[in-house]
Amino acid sequence: xxxRRNLLTTLLIILPWALLLTLWHQYPATRYLILLRKETDxxxxxxxxxxxxxxxxxxxxPSCSWQQASGVAQKVIQNYVYSRPPPWSDTxxxxxxxxxxxxxxxxxxxxxxxxxxxxHVQNLHWVVVEDSPRRTNLVSNLLEKAGLNFTHLNVESxxxxxxxxxxxxxxxxxxxxxxxxxxxxxxxxxxxxxxxxGVVYFADDDNTxxxxxxxxxxxxRRVSVWPVAFAGGLRYESPIVSPAGKVVxxxxxxxxxxxxxxDMAGFAVSIRLxxxxxQATFKLEGVKGGYQESSLLKDLVTMDGLEPKAAHCxxxxxxxxxxxxxxxxxxxxxxxxxxxxxx
Amino acid sequence: MxxxxxxxxxxxxxxxxxxxxxxxxxxxxxxxxxPARPPQQAGPRRPALPPIYAxxxxxxxxxxxxxxxxxxxxxxQVARLxxxxxxxxxxxxxxxxxxxxxxxxxxxxLHVPTPRRYKRPGLPRATEQRNAGLAWLRQRHQHLPPPxxGVLFFADDDNTxxxxxxxxxxxxRKVSVWPVGLVGGRRYERPVVENGKVVxxxxxxxxxxxxxxDMAGFAVSLQVxxxNPKAVFKRRGSQPGMxxxxxxxxxxxxxxxEPKANNCxxxxxxxxxxxxxxxxxSKAGFAHLQSLLPGVWPVRRKQGKNRVLLNTVFxx
Numbered sequence: 001x002x003x004r005r006n007l008l009t010t011l012l013i014i015l016p017w018a019l020l021l022t023l024w025h026q027y028p029a030t031r032y033l034i035l036l037r038k039e040t041d042x043x044x045x046x047x048x049x050x051x052x053x054x055x056x057x058x059x060x061x062p063s064c065s066w067q068q069a070s071g072v073a074q075k076v077i078q079n080y081v082y083s084r085p086p087p088w089s090d091t092x093x094x095x096x097x098x099x100x101x102x103x104x105x106x107x108x109x110x111x112x113x114x115x116x117x118x119x120h121v122q123n124l125h126w127v128v129v130e131d132s133p134r135r136t137n138l139v140s141n142l143l144e145k146a147g148l149n150f151t152h153l154n155v156e157s158x159x160x161x162x163x164x165x166x167x168x169x170x171x172x173x174x175x176x177x178x179x180x181x182x183x184x185x186x187x188x189x190x191x192x193x194x195x196x197x198g199v200v201y202f203a204d205d206d207n208t209x210x211x212x213x214x215x216x217x218x219x220x221r222r223v224s225v226w227p228v229a230f231a232g233g234l235r236y237e238s239p240i241v242s243p244a245g246k247v248v249x250x251x252x253x254x255x256x257x258x259x260x261x262x263d264m265a266g267f268a269v270s271i272r273l274x275x276x277x278x279q280a281t282f283k284l285e286g287v288k289g290g291y292q293e294s295s296l297l298k299d300l301v302t303m304d305g306l307e308p309k310a311a312h313c314x315x316x317x318x319x320x321x322x323x324x325x326x327x328x329x330x331x332x333x334x335x336x337x338x339x340x341x342x343x
Numbered sequence: 344m345x346x347x348x349x350x351x352x353x354x355x356x357x358x359x360x361x362x363x364x365x366x367x368x369x370x371x372x373x374x375x376x377x378p379a380r381p382p383q384q385a386g387p388r389r390p391a392l393p394p395i396y397a398x399x400x401x402x403x404x405x406x407x408x409x410x411x412x413x414x415x416x417x418x419x420q421v422a423r424l425x426x427x428x429x430x431x432x433x434x435x436x437x438x439x440x441x442x443x444x445x446x447x448x449x450x451x452x453l454h455v456p457t458p459r460r461y462k463r464p465g466l467p468r469a470t471e472q473r474n475a476g477l478a479w480l481r482q483r484h485q486h487l488p489p490p491x492x493g494v495l496f497f498a499d500d501d502n503t504x505x506x507x508x509x510x511x512x513x514x515x516r517k518v519s520v521w522p523v524g525l526v527g528g529r530r531y532e533r534p535v536v537e538n539g540k541v542v543x544x545x546x547x548x549x550x551x552x553x554x555x556x557d558m559a560g561f562a563v564s565l566q567v568x569x570x571n572p573k574a575v576f577k578r579r580g581s582q583p584g585m586x587x588x589x590x591x592x593x594x595x596x597x598x599x600x601e602p603k604a605n606n607c608x609x610x611x612x613x614x615x616x617x618x619x620x621x622x623x624x625s626k627a628g629f630a631h632l633q634s635l636l637p638g639v640w641p642v643r644r645k646q647g648k649n650r651v652l653l654n655t656v657f658x659x
Contacts, residue, residue: 120416
């Protein structure tokens, strides 16, 4: 009788502290929704921010409500105030996004809108790997101005593998060397003895990412997967998830016999796993189109180790969009427009 | 006695802290700014920034949600931006309605269908939708006294906007212009500026137009729109490519234009276009491909070679 009473009292003492800790952990997550106003001269490009209440309410404008995807408490947040990017949190796992890119007319536009998306995501580190002999000024300046945490690397692919080389694509996979360099940088930068909490995601520069996606992948323990729209010639490709929550197959039409029939944008790997398996890279030799993802994943995980995200793979949070090559016929053979103007 | 008080205090302490935390988050009070930030300007109320109204016509196709998503991701970074989404549809679609509800920025969802006779290739598109956006703005401000602050611009859902552009356009007094990338058959199109005034147009297509500029290359102050209630995008008598000129002719002259983006020497917006998505596995898809690659697409080949080319096609 006395023992049970002691147990009860201990429980009652521990309970409020546990509650307090969970709430405290949540509290910093809402902290990033604060914007600070910076004032500059009249003519200078003013980076506008807000403080306190949103003037929208003064005008009586109805503002669309936004549900915080990651928070446990679903708050309807009426004031949208952003710092660019949100302040770094010491408790949230980091998302390392590896983006291979190459020079072509739409490159700056693609990287700009990608940066505009990434500026919303807390604790994101962007690893941009150029397919070029030297780091270009265009990308360097863009990365500096964007304000994101970034690492700028470059490695040139040999002619046969060049990204965007011929209009009839070689059936060797593209971006491989660049992604491998990104992985190599990660392994160099982080010690296996004390791996950081985080996840690696391969984001091509022409895809479209919703903000929800990053919160889904953040807490990956090994390898997580989700559907991708417009991949494999379908409206979307998706893993097949059993009622028990395990990935049991692939809902694809293009070569369903691939060990991992998934697009590059459809999975994320935890940093710990990357550091544990230093030999896991994307393979070049003997890899046909469509098998690049499998060449990496087979060294990292088996199908039953996959974690399905996006509500058991029922929501599409990333789209494999592609941008049209712009018609630049009026440039002529020598080029017409002033090359000093960066596009 | 003392130990009893102490134990009581320790018991109540965590509960008290929890209550304080809950109260704090509920009232969503701003936590004090960390000292590392640059010094903020003092004063509780500063003059509000002029709002920016982005009028975006949109229509249903597979990539619609993706386009709207990445556009929203950009617009949400801009303070005081009000998004006016106008669907080319007879009624509000579920996809866009759901999207608007979770967009994360103030938006207005309108819809107006384009009459079928205007849906032919070569005719200007999205005219009715842009006019609906203008009508909504006019109606909303009709009883308010001039001058009304604000700027509006026409944001097509597949273009790419840098964040700098919005700060450039915010200071528009009447009509401002800037370069647009990847349009007019060239790397960029831009107004030619001398001594801070627009004197001509640098473009690869029909430079003889009065305003040889793309829809993404200008912004109009709200007051100018309200002062010219009859200024709309025309259908009757308009030629393709003249939409912008016909509209701007009604509200301003070339001399009045304000060049932005460092005297129109920086490209801050790109006329990107997204590839149409069509599944490649249908017979029609194969036939289409055959027409694109004459001589390359094998007519009769071994099964193995066909599969290789199929893989290639998928990953183009």
